[in-house]
């Protein structure tokens with residue numbers, strides 16, 4: 001089997017959105033399904049990764065199969081050029097390509113151990129939000145305010161940190177996103193991400209998220225992007 005690997009610009013940051021034989025594939029998790037108990041339960045992790053994320057990957061591949069000329073584009077290119085994707089598959093690429101990108105990014109940002117922001121990132125957070133606690137409160141507020149399904153992000157935009165939220169599987173990389181930027185932190189606030197453990201209490205899920213955030217990775221991303229975006 002000839003292996004063709006397409007790599008996005010985030011490769012150096014270990015976000016692999018690679019393809020095998022021009023098919024997008026589910027990226028392997030770097031931890032077990034029970035790694036985040038009690039904050040995220042293992043059944044949710046298994047279903048979220050193995051069913052939801054897998055479905056986005058499969059549906060994205062099915063859409064791209066209809067337009068073989070897109071097979072050499074990586075995920076980043078597809079999303080940052082979403083308005084140029086052929087109309088008959090544009091919604092499918094938006095929803096499923098977005099789903100694949102967002103979840104690949106999200107898994108990378110979880111960590112079972114305790115971490116903290118680098119001095120450089122903490123300084124930027126304090127400059128923008130007053131304190132790390134204020135930042136967290138603002139992020140939580142944005143997450144609970146997102147009506148229906150979507151995501152909340154911390155992005156670098158014009159050299160500054162900004163909290164934004166997107167509906168469905170949209171993200172700040174998409175060419176038609178109202179708030180574009182380079183994501184360094186993301187939280188999935190779809191009910192499938194928390195309902196088994198938290199039911200309708202999204203706020204408790206968002207607060208628990210801070211216990212499993214990989215600040216080392218977020219700090220690396222900030223370091224890479226702070227001068228670029």
Ligand code: MN
Nearest residue numbers: 052188190193
């Ligand atoms: Mn999800």
